[in-house]
Amino acid sequence: MKREKSHAFRMVLAIISVVFGLLLISSFLTLCWKRKSKNKPSSIPLIGDKFIKLSYKELFQATGGFSSTNFIGSGSFGFVYKGIINQGETIVAVKVLNLQNPRAYKSFMAECKALRNIRHRNLVKILTSCSSLDSKGEDFKALVYEFMPNGSLCDWLYLPMEAHDHSRNLSLLQRLNIAIDVASALDYLHYHCYGTIVHCDLKPSNVLLDNDMTAHVSDFGLTRLLLEPDDNSSQIQTSSVGIKGSIGYAAPEYGMDGRTTIQGDMFSYGILLLEMFTGKSPTDQMFTNDLNLHNFAKASFPIHVMQILDPKLLPKEEQSEEIEEDVVNRIEGPSHKTYKLQDCITSIFEIALQCSMESPRECMNMNDVMRGLHLIKGNFF
Secondary structure, eight states, X not given: OHHHHHHHHHHXXXXXXXXXXXXXXXXXXXXXXXXXXXXXXXXXXXXXXXXXXXXXXXXXXXXXXTOGGGEEEEOSSEEEEEEEETTTTEEEEEEEEOTTSTTHHHHHHHHHHHHSSOOOTTBOOEEEEEEEEOTTSOEEEEEEEEOOTTOBHHHHHHSOOOTTOGGGSOOHHHHHHHHHHHHXXXXXXXXXXXXXXXXXXXXXXXXXXXXTOOEEEOOOTTOEEEOOGGGTSTTOOSOOOSOOSOTTTSOHHHHHTOOOOHHHHHHHHHHHHHHHHHOXXXXXXXXXXXXXXXXXXXXXXTTTGGGSSOGGGSSOTTSOHHHHHHHHHOOSOOOHHHHHHHHHHHHHHHHHHHHTOSSGGGSOOHHHHHHHHHHHHHHHO
């Protein structure tokens, strides 16, 4: 009897030892896998196999540990850092998603979907994505873009210039070229992609400038893909992040019925155009109650547009002191150049106002905007 009990005890002990050993091995393998995976890029090609692959460790090193000295800016869903890859040969912008925000993951997937199939000179170029684990074993997701050395349009419109540093001021021609670049990007997204793409969040901070001051539209985290009618469900959205656009730039209909349309981008573009040439943000404190940037510009159109023009545009190299004095003080009759300048500004404001109408049916389409802006540039310059 004692022998049977001893044998049974040994069997139970052996089973417990085997189970405990298997648990230890399983835990060890899991730990090794986590450590290994954090230093490897995701095995799932989120934006395609043709893109370079970077691990969390490589991005950590490229940005100096995501240091504050390499911090460029932040958005709705993450933080952007300057980094150097390819053994110091390539400067990049690394957008690290803030996964504490519940909408960040959907934003990440929407941006990957939008950018993996589109290519245009006026869209920011994505280099790769990284979906891995960080040094603490937590989820890490990042997008790596081509670096834009001249920052955002927002920086150029609002950052104070240093004394006598007029190089930080955008000229009339530069602003017009940026407006054309952005229009070209939207025209491509709306009419020349594999499907109709709506950006949904156009604003100055999402317009980046390269070495040549060429504009590139960025931040596709809220992007919607509107499927063609023959897909049995027109205007189906690829993303459901929830928020469509930023305050002051979002089309009124976004807050009413939530529908996503290309007219929503047109509204945002009109507001952006008004902001570029008035120097006033749609969220300026002066805009309260029924007064907004559109109504502000409309009240001065067409006779008094020069009075609401961004003052930074007045003392330009293209204008003599005599012209500037005439525009500001109205002491002498306008010269021929001043008339041309006013015609140019009036035409730009006309397009901006037609784009930012409250009714989507009254908004211009981007094809007409492109033709109009090129005509204005040809006539004035």
